[in-house]
Amino acid sequence: MTENISGANIIIRALLDQNVSHMFGYPGGAVLPIYDALYDYDSNTIRHILVRQEAGAVHAAEGYARSSGKTGIVLVTSGPGATNIVTGLQDALMDSIPLVCITGQVPVPLIGSDAFQEADTVGITRPCTKHNYLVRSIEELENTIHEAFYIANSGRPGPVLIDIPKNIQIEEYRYIGKQKKKFHAGYSPVLRPRSKDIQDAIALIEEAKSPIFYTGGGVINSGLAASGILNEIVSHTNFPITSTLMGLGGFPAEKEQWLGMLGMHGTYEANMAMYETDLIICVGARFDDRITGKISAFSPQSKRIHIDIDPSSINKNVQTDIQIVGDCAYVLEELLSGLRHSQSLKKNTAALAQWWKKIETWRAKKCLAYDIKKSSSILPQYAIERLYQMTADKNTYITTEVGQHQMWAAQYYQFQEPRRWITSGGLGTMGYGLPAAIGVQIAHPDSLVIDIAGEASILMNIQEMSTAVQYRLPVKVFIINNFYMGMVRQWQELLHDGRYSHSYSESLPDFVKLAEAYGGVGIRAQKVDELDDAIAEMLAVSDRPVLFDCQVDEAENCFPMIPSGKAHNEMILSKQDEDNQTISKEGQMLV
Amino acid sequence: MDGVQTKRRIISVLVDNEAGILARVIGMFSGRGYNIDSLTVTEVDREQKLSRITIVIHDNDAVVIQIKALIERMIPVHEVTDLTELEGHIERELALIKVASSGEKRVECLRLADAFRARVVDATNDSLIFELTGRSSKIETFVNLMRSLGLVEAIMSGVVGISRGKEKT
Numbered sequence: 001m002t003e004n005i006s007g008a009n010i011i012i013r014a015l016l017d018q019n020v021s022h023m024f025g026y027p028g029g030a031v032l033p034i035y036d037a038l039y040d041y042d043s044n045t046i047r048h049i050l051v052r053q054e055a056g057a058v059h060a061a062e063g064y065a066r067s068s069g070k071t072g073i074v075l076v077t078s079g080p081g082a083t084n085i086v087t088g089l090q091d092a093l094m095d096s097i098p099l100v101c102i103t104g105q106v107p108v109p110l111i112g113s114d115a116f117q118e119a120d121t122v123g124i125t126r127p128c129t130k131h132n133y134l135v136r137s138i139e140e141l142e143n144t145i146h147e148a149f150y151i152a153n154s155g156r157p158g159p160v161l162i163d164i165p166k167n168i169q170i171e172e173y174r175y176i177g178k179q180k181k182k183f184h185a186g187y188s189p190v191l192r193p194r195s196k197d198i199q200d201a202i203a204l205i206e207e208a209k210s211p212i213f214y215t216g217g218g219v220i221n222s223g224l225a226a227s228g229i230l231n232e233i234v235s236h237t238n239f240p241i242t243s244t245l246m247g248l249g250g251f252p253a254e255k256e257q258w259l260g261m262l263g264m265h266g267t268y269e270a271n272m273a274m275y276e277t278d279l280i281i282c283v284g285a286r287f288d289d290r291i292t293g294k295i296s297a298f299s300p301q302s303k304r305i306h307i308d309i310d311p312s313s314i315n316k317n318v319q320t321d322i323q324i325v326g327d328c329a330y331v332l333e334e335l336l337s338g339l340r341h342s343q344s345l346k347k348n349t350a351a352l353a354q355w356w357k358k359i360e361t362w363r364a365k366k367c368l369a370y371d372i373k374k375s376s377s378i379l380p381q382y383a384i385e386r387l388y389q390m391t392a393d394k395n396t397y398i399t400t401e402v403g404q405h406q407m408w409a410a411q412y413y414q415f416q417e418p419r420r421w422i423t424s425g426g427l428g429t430m431g432y433g434l435p436a437a438i439g440v441q442i443a444h445p446d447s448l449v450i451d452i453a454g455e456a457s458i459l460m461n462i463q464e465m466s467t468a469v470q471y472r473l474p475v476k477v478f479i480i481n482n483f484y485m486g487m488v489r490q491w492q493e494l495l496h497d498g499r500y501s502h503s504y505s506e507s508l509p510d511f512v513k514l515a516e517a518y519g520g521v522g523i524r525a526q527k528v529d530e531l532d533d534a535i536a537e538m539l540a541v542s543d544r545p546v547l548f549d550c551q552v553d554e555a556e557n558c559f560p561m562i563p564s565g566k567a568h569n570e571m572i573l574s575k576q577d578e579d580n581q582t583i584s585k586e587g588q589m590l591v
Numbered sequence: 592m593d594g595v596q597t598k599r600r601i602i603s604v605l606v607d608n609e610a611g612i613l614a615r616v617i618g619m620f621s622g623r624g625y626n627i628d629s630l631t632v633t634e635v636d637r638e639q640k641l642s643r644i645t646i647v648i649h650d651n652d653a654v655v656i657q658i659k660a661l662i663e664r665m666i667p668v669h670e671v672t673d674l675t676e677l678e679g680h681i682e683r684e685l686a687l688i689k690v691a692s693s694g695e696k697r698v699e700c701l702r703l704a705d706a707f708r709a710r711v712v713d714a715t716n717d718s719l720i721f722e723l724t725g726r727s728s729k730i731e732t733f734v735n736l737m738r739s740l741g742l743v744e745a746i747m748s749g750v751v752g753i754s755r756g757k758e759k760t
Contacts, residue, residue, distance in 0.1 A: 126615055127622050131666040134610065151666055184607060186669035312660035315653065 004172035007138050007164070008037035011102065014145040016046060017178045020073050022064060022442055024049045024057040028077025029117060030104025033169035049442060049471060052463035054081050056435040058088025059461070062097045063439030066422045067397055069223065071152050072439065074101040079117030082163070083124065087429055089159045090128040094426025095246060096221055098157035100148050101129075107167035108136060121163045130158030135165065138173040140183075147183055155189025156310040157221055189309065193326035198334045200322050201281075201305045205335075206344040208279035208303075209351035210358075211239045214262065214291075217246030217425065218284015218308060218328050220418045226329035227251065227418045230283065233336045237345065238352060240359055242270035244285050246425040249415035259359070260368075263291040264562050265407040268367035268571060269359055271560070275568040276358070280304045284328045287318040288426070289590070297567035307331045367560045367573055368411055378528050380405065380480045380552040384412040384452065387478060390535050396448045397422065397440045401433040401457030404486035407558045409452040431460025437475040438468055448476070448539070455481040456505050458547075465518040468545035476538050476546045479511060482554045490557045494581060495564075495588050515547035524549040564590035595651040599628075601674040601682060601752045602658065603760055607667040608634050608642040616644055616668075619661050625650070629684075629727075631749035641669070647727075647750050672760055679755035685748040686730045687712070688721045692741030700740050707733045718743070 011034055025048055027035045038048055051057040054076045061072025076085055082103040092099050106115040122134045131151050133144050148160040205211065213234060219226050227250050234241050234257050241251050242262040251258060260267035262274055280302045285291070292298040295317065304320040307328060314323045324331050339345055370381045398413055399422040400406040406423055415421045422440060424432040433451035441449040458479055468475050488503040512522030521541050525534040538546050557578065560571045565587025572578050606612050613632055620627050629647040648658070659671045674680040690700050704711065704721050707729065713720035723733055727750055734745045754760040
């Protein structure tokens with residue numbers, strides 16, 4: 001008979017059994033017993049990172065999870081502690097990030113009484129978690145935690161929340177240890193594809209004259225093996241490949257088959273290829289509206305193979321010809337082995353060469369070129385390109401906030417490996433990048449971690465500078481400061497005749513002094529010739545965070561762009577194109 | 592998906608009977624803007640703690656496939672079946688129908704009730720309550736007939752359904 005321990009200790013023991021080494025949290029009344037139990041463990045066993053606002057905890061856990069492949073752990077209190085993580089839960093749900101979030105709850109007898117710091121946490125978070133629990137008795141506690149890890153990590157990953165009333169943290173029960181028992185017999189994600197589907201897919205691939213791989217975050221989530229096999233399959237077929245924002249790094253950007261990102265701010269060659277292709281092989285992406293543009297004009301001549309682990313992602317926005325449910329790595333492996341044995345793949349070599357010729361003409365547009373001499377101030381594209389060149393040989397992780405800087409980072413920073421690029425794709429959460437960078441740095445203490453930020457976004461979770469200082473995390477916040485909420489302004493130019501309603505970043509703090517006030521390092525660059533030295537100075541800091549105020553040309557916009565409601569072949573490539581645009585009423589309604 | 596034909600569907604969902612499960616399933620419908628025509632839920636297996644949720648919707652094939660996939664991916668869901676897609680199914684709804692009338696009209700009510708095999712479950716001098724089971728269309732027809740005969744109210748249970756033959760639904 002094992003001895004009884006408190007619920008709080010059961011929680012910690014279960015976390016340790018799940019190989020948890022780090023958690024991100026903020027204490028409060030309804031989780032005090034758990035924090036008390038933590039007090040007995042040294043930080044080498046389980047390390048708690050104290051954030052400054054709960055939103056920071058959940059984004060940090062996302063950064064930790066995405067860069068390491070492990071599950072991110074969040075511990076916050078009831079009521080406001082729980083509601084503050086809602087944005088991060090939805091963010092993790094949309095980007096399929098495995099998290100286990102433990103929230104405190106008022107004691108069971110008080111639930112429903114509008115007690116102090118009570119909120120209906122499971123009710124509030126039901127639609128923004130993969131699954132959630134309210135633990136109603138201590139007997140359920142251990143199994144619930146183990147099942148939460150299984151659910152967060154298996155199938156399409158996602159956030160799982162466990163709401164634990166305070167009395168259950170204090171009551172005592174036995175702890176058995178990791179066991180196989182599951183509560184939910186109905187949950188069993190399909191990982192391996194049906195061989196019939198693989199054969200059908202191979203038949204389509206053999207027929208294709210102008211195929212393209214369109215890949216997404218599923219490749220990253222599937223694990224390093226998936227990227228490796230994707231690399232092999234692209235080499236074997238010599239098909240062009242593009243990817244969503246979430247999929248960057250799944251295939252090395254230095255390879256010749258890489259066309260760059262597709263979609264609203266994707267490259268000309270990627271979008272034109274999607275428009276003219278006769279076969280889309282979609283791997284772990286979900287045809288979302290940033291990718292497809294005007295849905296009725298999306299890729300009009302193509303057959304489509306869709307590989308996804310989540311059946312509900314298939315045929316949701318775009319109808320497909322072959323649907324393969326399974327984990328990317330398994331599916332790609334079987335496709336590769338089939339294609340290796342294929343006799344007819346070579347038949348289309350000539351057609352493929354023609355296809356590449358066409359792609360080269362699109363590439364020749366050099367859609368990401370910018371006029372460096374145009375301005376004496378720093379162009380944002382140049383700033384990111386220099387940042388890339390000066391950090392490419394380092395062990396670097398990039399996070400971002402949301403807006404123009406995020407798109408420029410996606411366009412001008414080149415990712416060669418998976419898990420190096422951590423950005424809020426589905427939800428588009430401003431304030432994501434700094435806490436995410438903290439989580440990445442915790443997972444990779446010796447790596448270079450840079451948050452490419454905007455001056456508006458960074459202020460949304462700037463308090464996490466204090467966390468970075470406390471744990472001596474040398475995260476670099478590279479602020480592309482154009483004094484505007486740039487993406488809002490860009491859309492106001494496109495849709496509202498340049499009426500800049502509330503998109504100017506008024507009353508900005510002095511970022512250098514702000515960094516210093518937190519105990520970090522502040523650096524500013526305003527002219528092109530200062531940039532390299534300033535970046536070098538930033539990179540040299542190794543024991544505290546840096547706010548880098550990179551003051552850039554205010555007027556630059558993010559191109560190429562597929563304006564809302566338009567098709568892939570209606571991209572605008574420059575400011576001039578932008579001025580000549582008329583956007584339909586339907587287009588204006590889109591976001 | 593304008594112009595795509597919508598059909599009546601009966602979606603039968605077998606779930607773990609646990610707190611919040613109904614909110615989870617139904618929340619998906621409201622959250623994604625799908626309409627529900629009728630809904631029933633009750634425990635069907637006490638030992639294994641399973642409940643059956645039966646949802647009637649009107650939509651086109653693509654939407655129904657999407658709805659099924661979205662329900663299926665919920666953790667406490669065991670199985671989702673579109674009964675209207677099966678070889679055959681039996682569906683029933685229960686209605687309690689209150690009518691207040693006298694004289695000729697009351698006689699006509701009872702005559703119609705007999706034809707529809709509705710049972711009288713409560714009677715006063717000037718009112719009757721009928722219990723009627725059957726397909727929703729039959730109940731609708733009966734209720735419509737009662738309108739001119741003093742219908743006070745009709746309360747329906749929502750549809751339950753089961754597959755034909757020896758296999759489980």
